[in-house]
Amino acid sequence: MKLSVNLYANNAESVQSIAASADYQQQTDASLMQLYAAGDLRAFETLYNRHKGGLYRYFMRHIREPSAAEDLYQEIWNKVILQAKHYKPSAKFTTWLYTLAHNKLVDHVRHLSVVNKVVVRSHDEEVDESPQEFIQSQMDNEPESILTSIRAAESLKQCIGQLPHAQKDSFLLKEEAGLSVKEIATVLNTSFEASKSRLRYAYENLRQCLNLKTGRAI
Amino acid sequence: MSIDNKDESFELLAHEKTISELYHNKECKAEVPSAQINAEIMAMAKQQLLDNSLLLIKEQSSTNKKPQNNTKKTWQWPFSLVASVGILGILFITQKDYFMNPSNVVAGDAGILNAPVMRTPDISHDRFTQELAVAKSFETKKTLAYAQKSEVLLDKRLIAVETKAMLVRQAAKVLEEQMLVKFMLKDIDAIESPMSLSDMSKIAAFLKQELSKQNKSELKVGTSSAKMQQNLFENMLQYQNNHPDFKITENYWGVLSEKQLQQLKLVATEAVSEN
Numbered sequence: 001m002k003l004s005v006n007l008y009a010n011n012a013e014s015v016q017s018i019a020a021s022a023d024y025q026q027q028t029d030a031s032l033m034q035l036y037a038a039g040d041l042r043a044f045e046t047l048y049n050r051h052k053g054g055l056y057r058y059f060m061r062h063i064r065e066p067s068a069a070e071d072l073y074q075e076i077w078n079k080v081i082l083q084a085k086h087y088k089p090s091a092k093f094t095t096w097l098y099t100l101a102h103n104k105l106v107d108h109v110r111h112l113s114v115v116n117k118v119v120v121r122s123h124d125e126e127v128d129e130s131p132q133e134f135i136q137s138q139m140d141n142e143p144e145s146i147l148t149s150i151r152a153a154e155s156l157k158q159c160i161g162q163l164p165h166a167q168k169d170s171f172l173l174k175e176e177a178g179l180s181v182k183e184i185a186t187v188l189n190t191s192f193e194a195s196k197s198r199l200r201y202a203y204e205n206l207r208q209c210l211n212l213k214t215g216r217a218i
Numbered sequence: 219m220s221i222d223n224k225d226e227s228f229e230l231l232a233h234e235k236t237i238s239e240l241y242h243n244k245e246c247k248a249e250v251p252s253a254q255i256n257a258e259i260m261a262m263a264k265q266q267l268l269d270n271s272l273l274l275i276k277e278q279s280s281t282n283k284k285p286q287n288n289t290k291k292t293w294q295w296p297f298s299l300v301a302s303v304g305i306l307g308i309l310f311i312t313q314k315d316y317f318m319n320p321s322n323v324v325a326g327d328a329g330i331l332n333a334p335v336m337r338t339p340d341i342s343h344d345r346f347t348q349e350l351a352v353a354k355s356f357e358t359k360k361t362l363a364y365a366q367k368s369e370v371l372l373d374k375r376l377i378a379v380e381t382k383a384m385l386v387r388q389a390a391k392v393l394e395e396q397m398l399v400k401f402m403l404k405d406i407d408a409i410e411s412p413m414s415l416s417d418m419s420k421i422a423a424f425l426k427q428e429l430s431k432q433n434k435s436e437l438k439v440g441t442s443s444a445k446m447q448q449n450l451f452e453n454m455l456q457y458q459n460n461h462p463d464f465k466i467t468e469n470y471w472g473v474l475s476e477k478q479l480q481q482l483k484l485v486a487t488e489a490v491s492e493n
Contacts, residue, residue: 036263039271044263048256056251070255077259081266156237175241181228196228203234210237211456218233 037084042135044084048077051094054176055101061160061172062105063077072108095183095202098173126146152214159209167202398424399442413453421450425473451478458482462489 024032024046035043055076059069079100087096103198160168173184179205185195207218230238240246310317398420413421428443451474458464466482474482 020389028455036267039267041260041264041267045260045266048259048263052256053247053250055248057249060249070251073251074255074259078262080261081259085270124326150242156246160241175238199228203231203237207233210240218236 012060021193030087030089031085033087033089033093038088044081051097053062054178055097058098058101058172059105061157061168062165063108064161068108072101076104091186092183094177094179095186098177098179099187102169102173152210155210155213158205159206159213163202163205166174167205169200170198171202171206174199337415395424397486413450413457415457418453418457419469420452421446422469422473425450426469429472447478450474451482455485458485458489462486462492 021121024042027035027043029045029047029050032043032047055067056073059073060066061183063069063072076097080097160171163171169188170184173179173187174181179187181196181199184199185192188195190198210218425443425447450470454466454470454474464480465486473477
């Protein structure tokens with residue numbers, strides 16, 4: 001009898017929690033932030049689960065050292081937690097989050113004094129660079145890895161890693177954060193046209209890189 | 219490359235869609251933050267909520283205290299208003315004359331300036347000149363009042379000084395007389411050396427003064443003055459003997475008795491006959 005009561009209670013709790021989580025899942029990012037600011041930890045948990053993977057990979061793809069990427073990732077979430085009280089849903093949460101992340105990344109790069117080493121080229125330079133030249137340069141650098149790579153996903157990751165910084169940034173904001181070109185332009189503080197151009201070049205470079213890596217045309 | 223350059227739309231091309239699909243494969247999305255990182259971030263979020271709730275409790279406790287401050291604030295204005303009115307009232311009561319009839323107001327405690335406060339006539343339209351004239355008249359009055367005040371003070375001081383000087387003079391005179399009396403009494407007690415003519419005339423003058431004070435023709439027997447008179451007589455006798463050509467002047471007439479004068483005359487005639 002007791003066992004059945006306990007089971008019933010446990011089931012009720014689990015049902016309630018599922019219903020609650022379903023409710024949270026339906027909430028927008030901005031409302032989740034407001035709920036968290038009001039003292040709801042579950043709202044933050046939902047928000048965190050929603051964006052943790054994308055933001056984590058955004059840093060991991062930019063910074064080769066995983067510990068440094070993890071540090072930056074934690075710093076960003078700490079910032080989100082601290083600023084939740086003052087958060088106003090004037091812009092899309094994702095745009096705000098990735099603006100923080102992008103600025104943090106730029107600060108980090110400057111801090112390490114590797115700005116010159118990291119391929120941060122101006123928009124004009126990137127536009128002028130042809131995909132063929134880029135692939136040729138990659139082949140010269142790592143010919144063996146290109147030939148031996150068989151897995152497309154792994155190849156894609158490698159190709160992303162070889163993209164110029166601005167193109168990589170645009171691509172990751174598009175694919176990981178799911179931002180529109182306009183939002184990418186806002187985050188990167190560039191024009192719409194420049195962001196679109198970067199994206200096109202990024203995809204084109206990746207296509208050629210993958211063609212070379214996998215040996216089949218995409 | 220594409221036709222979407224003119225507007226703000228962005229459509230993925232075929233190969234771009236393939237790459238995007240490839241990127242969203244499980245293998246590419248395999249990288250996720252570790253459970254430790256997740257736990258740390260959730261702990262941070264929880265801690266922040268706790269801090270916020272503590273802050274909220276503090277704020278609430280401070281707001282509970284606020285009503286006292288509010289009552290203080292609400293009564294602050296009326297109190298200050300009443301106090302201001304009270305001060306003005308006291309000022310009006312104490313300075314009633316000035317407010318009611320400023321022409322009757324006398325400047326200064328000593329009443330030096332009896333003239334009423336002048337109002338500068340509206341001679342010119344120039345305000346600066348007007349103000350200058352007012353300032354000048356005020357300055358002049360102030361200087362005049364000060365001068366008059368200082369004059370009065372000076373007079374008072376002079377009177378005080380003169381009174382003091384008179385008192386000193388009187389004291390000196392009394393002291394001199396006392397000294398003279400003492401000196402004479404000393405001489406009376408021990409007549410060893412004869413008196414000079416000046417000393418004798420001084421004693422004669424003193425005795426004359428004493429007689430005039432007492433309004434009497436003769437001095438009382440046994441008093442110090444009588445002793446002095448006797449002493450004077452003896453000295454004059456001695457002086458007459460030594461100086462036969464000496465003649466008794468008017469100074470000594472009233473001072474010595476008739477008997478003494480006759481004796482002196484006798485001595486004088488004897489001296490002349492001897493010569």
